[in-house]
Amino acid sequence: EEQLVESGGGLVQPGGSLRLSCAASGFTFSSYWMHWVRQAPGKGLVWVSRITGDGSGATYADSVKGRFTISRDNAKNTLYLEMNSLSAEDTAVYYCARDLHLWRRDVWGKGTTVIVSS
């Protein structure tokens, strides 16, 4: 079964850093682009970032550019999101998703919660 499991969320102070992980199983991880999508409490989905299958290319939403870094370790079947200079506006559930083809995100994890608060 194709599965994504996020981890690494938690409570962090404003200005702090956090690294999220997304462990993939049941499919050839390196063959697919991957995305991070977040959802603030009671709000809608917001696209955050995506990375190519070999990790050579990435794009970011303007709201996180320069603060967040997406990466992957295909040997470990794991996707990462390094988050720096966090603010309250980054509080959200963070989902990772597989891109089957041409921005078709067909497999999603259950999400990990990040709370930025003092």
Add this chain to the structure above:
Amino acid sequence: QSALTQPASVSGSPGQTITLPCTGTSSDVGGYNYVSWYQQHPGKAPKLLIYEVSYRPSGVSNRFSGSKSGNTASLTISGLQADDEGDYYCSSFTSSHTGVFGTGTKVTVL
């Protein structure tokens, strides 16, 4: 990277057909056929319903269909059922090679 525009809520009775619009610009919805739709139930992860404007993944009911005209994409749900209640989001690729989601529509079955 402004969010695509969706109505906040749409409602219908069981068995009815409803249409959810999603309005963007020529830099996203109007410029590419990489529009997808997602259903989200409370506390759950999103589920892919439609990709590339009008294609349904295997396992998704044929009661869900998608279309696009100009800068507006639409999701139509026919034969509305109680389980269709939830939030629906459109999404598009953009000219900046980024992604964008819609503001979301809450569907209520009366």
